[in-house]
Amino acid sequence: MIVTVRVPKLLVPVTGTGVFEVEAATVTEALERMLDAQPGLRVHLYDETGAIRPHVRIFYNDDDVRWLTSTDTPVAEGDSITVVQAVSGG
């Protein structure tokens, strides 16, 4: 399935584009393919422990991937992965 990945403007210097597509069967695979396509994203989205950075949110469609009980969920054509720069502080 083709999954659309969107990144915030601050990361466009890393990716060269705000939107790109990856082919994947599950959410997990979509996240892996995202990093394969744009390896420069890894350091910006994940810390040294492998966790998503505290002020980064990654959505699979409308769901924060942190909240998914499993990321082995099959994806459907037209699904999206959206990286969001979390609103942090005032």
Added chain:
Amino acid sequence: MTIAIGTDKGAWFYDTDTDTLSDPVLPGWRVTAFTEAADGSYLLAVGSNWFGASLYRSDDLTDWEPLLGAPAWPEGGDRKLNQIWTFARSGDTIYAGVDEAGLFRSDDNGATWQSVDGINEHPTRPGWYPGFGGLALHRILIDPRTPDRLWVGISAVGVFRSDDGGLTWTSKNEGVAKTAPSKDFDDIGFCVHGLALDPDDPNRIYRQDHQGVYRTFDGGERWERAETGLPGTFGFPMVMDASTKALFVVPLESDERRLPPGGRFAGYRSTDGGDTWSVSGTGFPEAPTYTQVLRGAMAGDNAGGVHFGTTSGRFWATADAGESWHEAPWTLPRILSVTVL
């Protein structure tokens, strides 16, 4: 000459010959350090409260490409790369100082980086704790005559020297007041902010600390206070103009306040090796000015030019080793780093 200026919200490049300022580079990113690599390309370090720290490279200071390689702590460990604070280069080797405190080296123009374990795994490391600005290795000095002789400054920890290219390191803080004593280690707890080395006599080093201004004449074996004439002994940068041996600091009133004493903002200069200090020349404002200069935000070209940026985004320069100062007409975001390229 080009002066690279890193701010909380991007980088700018100031051409002193044409008196022109570039458009912003990487707007929105905190830009913390610059260097020129041996191959003539330039490296720029960015950070972000959201997206961590990384490096960019450019051949022309206009088009910047992200680098996959950067200083990094091992994956799965408990140390995080919070910020790349500074670079220093000797020949083909670039050193980077980072928070959480560490020293990394690259011998391929910044493509790959290796941990300098002699300092990063120093026996005193269990006693290193962050200061107000974090646990940062933020200053690196290299002996220009003997590049295997290095000094690093780590906030709330102190100055360490290596005489063997970084394999082993020894604390060099005798004579300096302790700011953050360690329960377990007697030779750490010194909060160094700024360091400047005399390239013509690398045993002479000058030091702005959290609690005083110091100098050493023997490469750090023994430090002595050198602050006569300063209105405050707190501050961040310490820069030497090698052509005149003039030293520059920007004194602030105490750790607690961190403001120019009485609102009289000025760079101070010593022309006698730190024996005495006074306001540097002319040009600083008569009107109350409550701003400060961070440790990476002052740089000299060793030909009489000294440049600094303030936390309120103003930029000052002298071309005559501090006889006269001029304030640029433009205002940038909070200035973190100033580098002569």
